[in-house]
Amino acid sequence: MSSKEFLEKLNKAIARELQVSIQYMWQHVSWKHPKKEIRDELKKIAIVEMRHAEDIAERLVELGGTPTTKPEEIKVGEEPAEMIERDVRDEEGAIKLYTEIIEDAEKLGDEATANLFKKILEEEKKHREYFMKALKQL
Numbered sequence: 001m002s003s004k005e006f007l008e009k010l011n012k013a014i015a016r017e018l019q020v021s022i023q024y025m026w027q028h029v030s031w032k033h034p035k036k037e038i039r040d041e042l043k044k045i046a047i048v049e050m051r052h053a054e055d056i057a058e059r060l061v062e063l064g065g066t067p068t069t070k071p072e073e074i075k076v077g078e079e080p081a082e083m084i085e086r087d088v089r090d091e092e093g094a095i096k097l098y099t100e101i102i103e104d105a106e107k108l109g110d111e112a113t114a115n116l117f118k119k120i121l122e123e124e125k126k127h128r129e130y131f132m133k134a135l136k137q138l
C-alpha cells in the first residue's frame with residue numbers, strides 16, 4: 001500500500017459519504033410512508049454522513065491530498081422498502097471499506113487516521129442496525 005493508494009482510498013470514502021448524505025436527505029424529503037420516525041431519522045443520518053465527509057476531507061488535506069467533489073452514484077429509490085434496502089447495502093459497503101482503511105492506516109503507522117475511522121465505523125454500524133430494524137417495519 002503506497003501513500004498514493006491510501007489517499008485514493010480516503011477519497012473513495014469521501015465520495016461514498018457525499019453519496020449517502022445526498023441519498024438519505026432526498027429519501028427524507030420524498031418519503032411517503034406513514035412511518036414518520038424513519039423519515040426523521042433519514043434526515044439525521046444524512047447530516048451525520050456529511051460530517052463524516054468533512055472529517056475525512058480534513059484529514060486528507062492534512063495528509064497532502066485533495067478531496068473529491070464527486071459523489072458515488074446516488075440511488076434514491078421510490079418505494080420505502082427499496083430505499084432502505086439500498087441504504088443497508090451502502091452501510092455494509094462503508095463498514096467493509098472502513099475496516100480496510102483502519103488496517104491500512106495501522107500498517108502505515110498513521111494512528112490519527114486509524115482512530116478517525118474507528119470512530120466513524122462505529123457510527124456506520126449503528127446506521128446499518130437502524131436501517132435493518134426499519135426495514136422490518138415496512
Ligand SMILES: [Fe+2]
Nearest residue numbers: 017048049052
Ligand atoms: Fe458515514
Ligand SMILES: [Fe+2]
Nearest residue numbers: 091123124127
Ligand atoms: Fe452511515
